[in-house]
Amino acid sequence: xxxxxxxxxxxxxxxxxxxxxxxxxxxxxxxxxxxxxxxxxxxxxxxxxxxxxxxxxxxxxxxxxxxxxxxxxxxxxxxxxxxxxxxxxxxxxxxxxxxxxxxxxxxxxxxxxxxxxxxxxxxxxxxxxxxxxxxxxxxxxxxxxxxxxxxxxxxxxxxxxxxxxxxxxxxxxxxxxxxxxxxxxxxxxxxxxxxxxxxxxxxxxxxxxxxxxxxxxxxxxxxxxxxxxxxxxxxxxxxxxxxxxxxxxxxxxxxxxxxxxxxxxxxxxxxxxxxxxxxxxxxxxxxxxxxxxxxxxxxxxxxxxxxxxxxxxxxxxxxxxxxxx
Numbered sequence: 001x002x003x004x005x006x007x008x009x010x011x012x013x014x015x016x017x018x019x020x021x022x023x024x025x026x027x028x029x030x031x032x033x034x035x036x037x038x039x040x041x042x043x044x045x046x047x048x049x050x051x052x053x054x055x056x057x058x059x060x061x062x063x064x065x066x067x068x069x070x071x072x073x074x075x076x077x078x079x080x081x082x083x084x085x086x087x088x089x090x091x092x093x094x095x096x097x098x099x100x101x102x103x104x105x106x107x108x109x110x111x112x113x114x115x116x117x118x119x120x121x122x123x124x125x126x127x128x129x130x131x132x133x134x135x136x137x138x139x140x141x142x143x144x145x146x147x148x149x150x151x152x153x154x155x156x157x158x159x160x161x162x163x164x165x166x167x168x169x170x171x172x173x174x175x176x177x178x179x180x181x182x183x184x185x186x187x188x189x190x191x192x193x194x195x196x197x198x199x200x201x202x203x204x205x206x207x208x209x210x211x212x213x214x215x216x217x218x219x220x221x222x223x224x225x226x227x228x229x230x231x232x233x234x235x236x237x238x239x240x241x242x243x244x245x246x247x248x249x250x251x252x253x254x255x256x257x258x259x260x261x262x263x264x265x266x267x268x269x270x271x272x273x274x275x276x277x278x279x280x281x282x283x284x285x286x287x288x289x290x291x292x293x294x295x296x297x298x299x300x301x302x303x304x305x306x307x308x309x310x311x312x313x314x315x316x317x318x319x320x321x322x323x324x325x
Contacts, residue, residue, distance in 0.1 A: 003051050003190070024121065024125060025132070025133070027129075028129045028130055028132075028133045030184075032099075032103075035099050035142075036137065037142055037256060038139075039094070039095075039099070039202060040096075040141075042087065042145050043141040044054065046084065046087045047144050047145060047148040048196075049080060049084060050081060050151075050152050052080065053075075053080040053084070053152065054151065054152040054156075056080070057075065057152075057156060057159070057305060061156070062253060063157075067277050071157070072217060075156070075160045075161070076324055077140040082187040084149070085168060088145070088149070088172045088234045089162075089262060091142075091177075091181065091225070092181060092184050093146070093206070093209055095138050095141075095181050095185045095188070096184040096188040096205050096206075097188065097202050098202075099184070100184070100187070100188025100189045101136070101188040101198070101202045102192060102198045102201065103130055103134055103189050103192060103196045105192035105195060105196055105197055105201040105318075106192075106198045107130075108197075109198055119186055120197060121319050123277070123321060124320060127320045130189075131189065131317075133228075134185050134240075135186075135232060138181040141181065142182070143178050144300075146172060146173060146174065146176070146177040146178060148171055148225075150176075154173070157169075163245060163292050164245070164291050164300055165294075167216075167217060167220070170218075170220060170294070170297075170298065174294075174295065174298040174299075174302075176298050176302055176305075178299055178302075179301070179303075179306050179309075180305055181304035182214065182305065182306065182309045183305040183306070183308050183309045183312075184230075184310040185309075186308070186312035186313055186316075186325060187205050187208055187212070187308075187312060188205045190312045191208060192205070193206050193320065202311040211249075219301070219303065220246070220301065223297040223298075223300045223301050224289050224296065224297040225293075226287045226289055227287070227288055228286070229241070229285070230252065230284070230285050231283065231284050231286075232283060233251070233281070233282060233284060237284075240296060242288075243291045244288040244289060244290050244291065245288060246286055246287070246288050247288060248287040249285070249286050250285040250287075251263060251264075251281045251283065251284060252284075253279060253280035253283070256267065257279075257280075259279060259281060261282070263275070264276050264279065
């Protein structure tokens with residue numbers, strides 16, 4: 001028995017296709033599909049390149065007999081690492097300057113915001129859709145690349161010339177990279193809302209990103225509580241301290257008084273010895289951070305960045321609901 005379609009049944013080719021996204025999210029994704037494709041492409045390429053570099057490193061170490069035999073190998077010397085380093089260095093600028101800054105300012109200049117918000121969509125709904133797109137993109141890219149880089153670095157960190165506290169390692173592993181991208185994305189969007197023009201907003205965001213990087217370099221080493229270690233002047237620092245970050249160094253006497261490293265820097269040996277005896281200096285004193293503190297420091301830094309992201313987001317939504325875009 002053959003089946004026939006009724007007059008009220010739409011042909012299959014004319015039925016609307018089901019989309020994963022509908023409404024405002026679909027519109028925002030379609031509007032920024034070029035940026036979406038570029039960022040996701042860079043993310044996938046970067047992750048695959050890290051996988052390849054780790055495979056190459058593991059093969060090299062296996063052929064050299066590691067860990068039974070000592071192997072000296074500087075990962076930073078490879079071209080593959082230079083590509084990864086350039087990608088991680090440029091990613092915050094890509095998100096802040098090229099995606100976040102024009103996100104709202106561009107809509108205001110070309111009239112998209114006014115058009116959308118007159119089609120039964122409120123300014124707050126439009127802002128939430130735009131913010132969700134930018135934040136989701138930053139979060140996905142940051143999480144994928146950070147997880148891949150941590151997977152490469154952590155078991156082989158002794159072969160990386162950079163220390164764990166350096167920005168190239170600390171900022172690109174664990175939760176810091178996603179939090180940093182979210183914060184700079186929020187900052188770029190906020191600047192775009194305030195400046196209201198695309199090119200000036202991009203310039204101001206670039207300057208802000210550079211300044212924020214310098215401030216973050218100062219904050220990074222203050223995220224953990226430093227420890228002190230004392231050892232004799234004629235002694236050597238134990239091998240377990242080779243993986244620590246030395247914050248400061250002094251010389252001290254038996255009473256616990258500390259003097260600057262340059263104390264008793266007299267022009268003659270006799271004057272130097274006399275100064276040392278007069279002050280009773282007998283010890284080296286080192287202020288340091290341990291590698292075991294890295295995870296706690298990273299989560300503390302990520303919490304600070306996420307708090308900044310939340311504040312900037314709240315400001316953008318508040319301003320957008322009170323003033324025209």
